[in-house]
Amino acid sequence: MATQTMTMAKALNEGLRAAMEKNKKVLIMGEDVGKLGGVFRITDGLQKDFGEDRVIDAPLAESAIVGTAVGLAIRGYRTVCEIQFDGFVYPAFDQIVSQVAKLRKRSDGVYTMGLVIRIPFQGGIGAIEHHSESPEAYFAHTAGLRVVSCSTPNDAYWMIQQSIEHDDPIIFCEPKSRYWEKGEVNLDQPPNGLFDAVVRREGTDVTVVGYGSTVKTALRAADTAAQEGLSLEVIDARSLAPLDLETMAASLTKTGRLVVVQEAPHTASVGSEIVAALSERCFYSLRAPGVRVSGYHVPYPPTRIEEDYRPSVDRVLDAVDRVMGFDS
Amino acid sequence: MIDEELVQLLTPEGERVSHPEYASTLSGEEILSFYRDMVIIRRLCNESTSLQRQGQLALWAPVQGQEAAQIGAGRALAPMDFTFPTYREHGIAWCRGVPPEDMLRLFRAVSNGGWDPQKYRHSVPTIVLGNQALHAVGYAMGVQRDGAEEAVLTFFGDGASSQGDVLESFVWAASFNAPIVFFCQNNQWGISTPMSTQSKIPLYHRAHGFGFPGVRVDGNDVLAVYEVTKRALESAREGGGPTLIEAYTYRLGAHTTSDDPTRYRIDAEVEVWKHRDPIERVKSLLVREFKIKTSVFDDLAAEAEALALKLRDDVLAMDRPDPRSMFEHAYAAPHPLIDEGLRDMVELGVGGGAH
Numbered sequence: 001m002a003t004q005t006m007t008m009a010k011a012l013n014e015g016l017r018a019a020m021e022k023n024k025k026v027l028i029m030g031e032d033v034g035k036l037g038g039v040f041r042i043t044d045g046l047q048k049d050f051g052e053d054r055v056i057d058a059p060l061a062e063s064a065i066v067g068t069a070v071g072l073a074i075r076g077y078r079t080v081c082e083i084q085f086d087g088f089v090y091p092a093f094d095q096i097v098s099q100v101a102k103l104r105k106r107s108d109g110v111y112t113m114g115l116v117i118r119i120p121f122q123g124g125i126g127a128i129e130h131h132s133e134s135p136e137a138y139f140a141h142t143a144g145l146r147v148v149s150c151s152t153p154n155d156a157y158w159m160i161q162q163s164i165e166h167d168d169p170i171i172f173c174e175p176k177s178r179y180w181e182k183g184e185v186n187l188d189q190p191p192n193g194l195f196d197a198v199v200r201r202e203g204t205d206v207t208v209v210g211y212g213s214t215v216k217t218a219l220r221a222a223d224t225a226a227q228e229g230l231s232l233e234v235i236d237a238r239s240l241a242p243l244d245l246e247t248m249a250a251s252l253t254k255t256g257r258l259v260v261v262q263e264a265p266h267t268a269s270v271g272s273e274i275v276a277a278l279s280e281r282c283f284y285s286l287r288a289p290g291v292r293v294s295g296y297h298v299p300y301p302p303t304r305i306e307e308d309y310r311p312s313v314d315r316v317l318d319a320v321d322r323v324m325g326f327d328s
Numbered sequence: 329m330i331d332e333e334l335v336q337l338l339t340p341e342g343e344r345v346s347h348p349e350y351a352s353t354l355s356g357e358e359i360l361s362f363y364r365d366m367v368i369i370r371r372l373c374n375e376s377t378s379l380q381r382q383g384q385l386a387l388w389a390p391v392q393g394q395e396a397a398q399i400g401a402g403r404a405l406a407p408m409d410f411t412f413p414t415y416r417e418h419g420i421a422w423c424r425g426v427p428p429e430d431m432l433r434l435f436r437a438v439s440n441g442g443w444d445p446q447k448y449r450h451s452v453p454t455i456v457l458g459n460q461a462l463h464a465v466g467y468a469m470g471v472q473r474d475g476a477e478e479a480v481l482t483f484f485g486d487g488a489s490s491q492g493d494v495l496e497s498f499v500w501a502a503s504f505n506a507p508i509v510f511f512c513q514n515n516q517w518g519i520s521t522p523m524s525t526q527s528k529i530p531l532y533h534r535a536h537g538f539g540f541p542g543v544r545v546d547g548n549d550v551l552a553v554y555e556v557t558k559r560a561l562e563s564a565r566e567g568g569g570p571t572l573i574e575a576y577t578y579r580l581g582a583h584t585t586s587d588d589p590t591r592y593r594i595d596a597e598v599e600v601w602k603h604r605d606p607i608e609r610v611k612s613l614l615v616r617e618f619k620i621k622t623s624v625f626d627d628l629a630a631e632a633e634a635l636a637l638k639l640r641d642d643v644l645a646m647d648r649p650d651p652r653s654m655f656e657h658a659y660a661a662p663h664p665l666i667d668e669g670l671r672d673m674v675e676l677g678v679g680g681g682a683h
Contacts, residue, residue, distance in 0.1 A: 027473075053473055059496075059499050059503055063462065064496040064499070064500050066462075067459065067461075067462025067493060067496070068463075068469060069466060070463045070466055071462065071465060071466020071467035071468070073466075074451070074463065074467050075470025075474070077470050077473070094456065094459065095459060095493075098456045099456075103452070104657050105657050106441040107657075108439070108444070108657055109656070110444050110445055110447075111445065111452075112660060143658055144658055144659065146659075166660075166661065168663075242663055242664045243664075
């Protein structure tokens with residue numbers, strides 16, 4: 001088994017490279033993705049190796065990055081669009097929701113919207129405004145799209161390749177605060193299907209579901225809880241739309257208690273959907289209502305105070321205490 | 329009112345005029361076939377308006393007055409070219425071979441599309457203004473990467489010319505020298521919004537600001553539209569990059585059957601444009617120069633009439649789709665919410681039953 005230790009940023013880069021080597025129709029398009037290699041260097045070196053026709057430095061217009069990728073998809077290309085930061089995806093929202101999501105339907109299955117929209121999302125890097133948002137729910141809500149998020153280098157390497165190969169359009173959310181964290185990548189085979197949730201740590205008392213950056217937060221909370229004699233089962237949702245409810249329900253049936261951790265605010269969020277869907281499925285197993293730990297319902301704060309906004313280990317543990325407190 | 333730089337080869341009276349850069353290359357036979365297309369499209373359009381008035385269509389977007397713009401552009405296409413329409417390009421769809429009944433599936437509200445866009449090389453109708461211009465540029469970038477000698481023709485109106493997507497598509501087409509022709513039918517009105525609100529300069533002038541040529545053509549002159557579009561498409565295929573064509577025309581009817589143009593425009597204006605009718609001037613030319621007999625026109629009218637009646641029959645035969653069909657083609661691959669929705673619908677007995 002060939003394994004290599006690398007950062008998530010490098011794993012994404014290697015995954016993109018592998019996809020481009022495998023299929024000549026795979027293109028990359030985005031702002032500064034060529035010579036610069038992207039502001040996070042995810043596409044570093046790819047233009048040099050694959051040329052300007054395949055790694056396309058785009059004019060600065062997000063709607064056009066996605067809109068032209070739609071046209072390229074109609075022509076049979078598979079474009080990986082890089083949106084520079086989460087807060088800049090909104091100019092492309094119209095194309096994503098009205099066109100990317102609907103064109104297969106509108107063409108009665110003739111058009112394959114084979115494109116991936118990569119969005120560095122969530123906060124935690126001390127950036128300025130519009131660089132730390134969690135827009136995943138907008139896309140998860142939209143029929144026709146699929147939304148995934150990686151939390152480890154191994155998943156990053158494989159999920160980006162699986163997304164590119166998939167025939168439905170994928171919103172690929174990358175937790176930018178984890179870009180520089182290292183992990184082992186198995187270069188031989190993917191760990192899971194693209195839409196599978198994964199149990200990252202087994203436990204018996206509370207099921208804690210996270211995705212992207214919050215998986216690690218949940219794992220750290222589980223370490224701390226273990227010292228207090230509490231056993232948390234941590235699930236990485238990985239796919240936000242569709243949700244792998246089977247994996248989550250299997251855990252919740254065992255623990256009876258659910259905490260969901262996300263950086264996005266509560267209202268109409270992916271976390272809300274997880275709580276609602278699992279409450280329906282697991283009602284008779286529940287020992288407490290599902291609890292969401294989220295960002296507050298405010299615009300993303302100035303980042304000097306962002307750690308008071310993002311779900312912390314303490315806030316996760318507080319939620320764990322709350323769901324444990326329902327036992328008489 | 330009409331710009332002096334307007335390319336015109338046939339006056340409203342049906343007289344040929346010369347232009348320093350463009351000359352008509354069409355034979356009498358070809359002009360007659362263009363005339364036939366325009367007559368048929370107008371007749372089918374009127375039938376569709378009637379069908380809507382009789383409650384058989386949810387909506388109709390009339391093309392009346394713009395037949396020359398569409399037939400001229402549509403007939404200039406080579407078979408392998410690809411077109412990206414709005415919701416009003418019935419004349420283009422006709423030229424691409426889309427069966428008329430398929431054009432009405434959207435308006436009958438039995439489909440969100442209506443035809444196989446790859447088969448006819450004519451993309452699906454696009455209702456969100458300007459979105460398709462970007463698809464067209466992306467497709468053209470694909471053509472470029474394939475090294476194919478094909479051009480892309482995309483459509484929008486004076487209203488959509490204010491949309492960011494259209495302007496972004498200009499930037500991209502110019503930057504990548506994409507093999508594309510932007511065909512703007514300036515029909516003077518975006519529902520009730522007049523041209524003067526959309527632009528302070530002639531729309532075709534905008535192209536120069538983006539770095540590619542713009543041409544204004546008399547959109548009611550099928551001979552001129554054909555020549556201007558043909559040349560622009562050839563230039564695109566040969567690596568000459570994008571062209572913006574502004575077809576200066578007029579929407580004689582309403583924006584859609586939900587619209588009431590008497591609330592915002594005066595009859596006198598409509599009368600001026602009726603005088604510039606795109607079909608009558610070709611008929612005059614055909615009679616005078618090519619001695620086409622009345623019986624030929626009568627035959628064409630009868631053919632259009634028969635097609636209209638067939639269209640009516642076809643539309644009336646379009647039944648309510650099986651409700652389960654809403655779950656088809658939403659995704660390419662299996663999806664749990666599709667399975668769940670379909671299961672719920674069938675269990676409740678509303679799917680596929682008698683209705």
